[in-house]
Amino acid sequence: MSYDAPLKGLKLSGEEKNGIIRRFAGTIRFPTISMPEDFSLEPFHDMRDYSARVWSKVFSVLEMELLGGASILLKWAGDPSLEPVMLAAHQDVVPAGEHKHWSHDPFGGEIFRNRIWGRGTIDYKCGYGGMLEAVSLLLAGGFKPRRTVFLAFGHDEEVGGFHGAKAITESLKNSGIVCSSVLDEGGYIYSESDGSFTAEVALAEKGYASFRLKADAVQGHSSVPPDRTAIGTLARGLVALDDASMSLPDIPGGISSSRWAATTFAPTILSAGHKENVLPGTAEAVINTRPSPGSSVAEVFEFIHSIADPLGITVELLDNASISEPSTVSSRQTGDFNALETSILHTVAPGTGFRCGVFPAATDSRRYSQVAKNTYRFLPVHLDRRGVGALHSADESISITDYLMCVEFYAEYISRVSSEG
Numbered sequence: 115m116s117y118d119a120p121l122k123g124l125k126l127s128g129e130e131k132n133g134i135i136r137r138f139a140g141t142i143r144f145p146t147i148s149m150p151e152d153f154s155l156e157p158f159h160d161m162r163d164y165s166a167r168v169w170s171k172v173f174s175v176l177e178m179e180l181l182g183g184a185s186i187l188l189k190w191a192g193d194p195s196l197e198p199v200m201l202a203a204h205q206d207v208v209p210a211g212e213h214k215h216w217s218h219d220p221f222g223g224e225i226f227r228n229r230i231w232g233r234g235t236i237d238y239k240c241g242y243g244g245m246l247e248a249v250s251l252l253l254a255g256g257f258k259p260r261r262t263v264f265l266a267f268g269h270d271e272e273v274g275g276f277h278g279a280k281a282i283t284e285s286l287k288n289s290g291i292v293c294s295s296v297l298d299e300g301g302y303i304y305s306e307s308d309g310s311f312t313a314e315v316a317l318a319e320k321g322y323a324s325f326r327l328k329a330d331a332v333q334g335h336s337s338v339p340p341d342r343t344a345i346g347t348l349a350r351g352l353v354a355l356d357d358a359s360m361s362l363p364d365i366p367g368g369i370s371s372s373r374w375a376a377t378t379f380a381p382t383i384l385s386a387g388h389k390e391n392v393l394p395g396t397a398e399a400v401i402n403t404r405p406s407p408g409s410s411v412a413e414v415f416e417f418i419h420s421i422a423d424p425l426g427i428t429v430e431l432l433d434n435a436s437i438s439e440p441s442t443v444s445s446r447q448t449g450d451f452n453a454l455e456t457s458i459l460h461t462v463a464p465g466t467g468f469r470c471g472v473f474p475a476a477t478d479s480r481r482y483s484q485v486a487k488n489t490y491r492f493l494p495v496h497l498d499r500r501g502v503g504a505l506h507s508a509d510e511s512i513s514i515t516d517y518l519m520c521v522e523f524y525a526e527y528i529s530r531v532s533s534e535g
């Protein structure tokens with residue numbers, strides 16, 4: 115099979131491109147699934163052994179630290195007097211779900227119709243493989259970074275990064291290292307309704323908080339309902355919340371115009387009643403919110419209160435480990451951002467738009483932001499109309515063109531950004 119996507123800057127033969135695709139497909143065959151409870155680290159160790167074999171030069175030249183059980187921190191040393199820079203990708207994937215929904219084995223790394231199929235192809239092994247491949251190509255070309263480059267590969271991002279990204283962050287902190295920036299996932303090439311594409315760098319990510327809304331009423335016989343029932347009251351509150359949207363905070367860089375920039379309120383759990391002729395004494399709902407940058411969990415709490423209080427609905431913040439505040443907004447006025455923007459514009463197809471936005475979910479980068487002055491989120495992969503919603507679905511796949519574009523992008527970005535400053 116031959117792959118004709120042009121690696122413009124790298125000038126690779128068809129044979130070399132075949133090798134690039136084959137090495138990447140190999141990573142998909144390791145079921146590196148993370149779970150909220152204990153999960154096996156065996157597939158991670160196997161994938162690391164495999165990676166050290168197929169990208170042997172990377173693992174022999176760069177210094178490796180194994181952290182938090184199965185997370186990897188690779189250091190490509192440059193001038194120690196200059197600020198280092200970091201790129202991050204997580205090795206873990208979400209479970210495949212029922213295999214019958216897949217048209218290809220989710221852990222088969224199959225190549226079919228110019229796509230590589232399987233869990234993790236987009237989220238986020240294209241980053242893991244793409245960065246290793248890029249460094250391998252740069253090493254083969256004799257490239258030496260002026261500034262130190264760190265590659266951080268966490269192993270439990272999908273369940274909060276409590277071991278991986280946390281341990282990597284602690285290790286850098288203990289060494290007194292602060293990077294000028296970290297590049298992580300969270301920005302993509304989005305399909306627009308007019309058929310065009312826009313590359314979006316997310317300069318911020320939203321927070322996370324869930325609230326329980328509870329309406330009480332007198333439990334009784336449904337033949338004589340009172341004016342206000344528990345379900346009716348709760349429903350009024352939910353509709354009011356659905357109609358209201360918090361005023362957009364002032365976010366620099368034109369981010370506010372991106373679709374998911376505003377705080378969102380999503381009702382996710384609803385419960386009330388147990389018998390058809392009995393009025394329930396309580397009705398409850400859980401609302402999952404994503405506070406936008408510039409807002410806060412406390413502000414969202416206040417806002418829900420302002421709608422629920424007049425209706426007599428109580429509000430409670432669900433106190434769990436997932437609560438997070440929205441991130442700060444990273445600067446566009448840095449050399450690293452320039453290197454990123456230039457690399458993106460050189461890599462994506464002509465005619466692709468460019469903008470800055472907000473990532474609606476949370477990533478490992480909220481931990482890395484403790485050791486990096488700015489956080490940029492981008493991955494040169496085309497998402498279909500479902501956008502970010504497609505990431506954890508069945509039949510996850512990446513086109514060969516997009517994967518080669520990842521490799522080319524990372525090679526250009528690493529060479530540019532490590533020469534900055």
Ligand SMILES: [Zn+2]
Binds near residue numbers: 204237
């Ligand atoms: Zn991810």
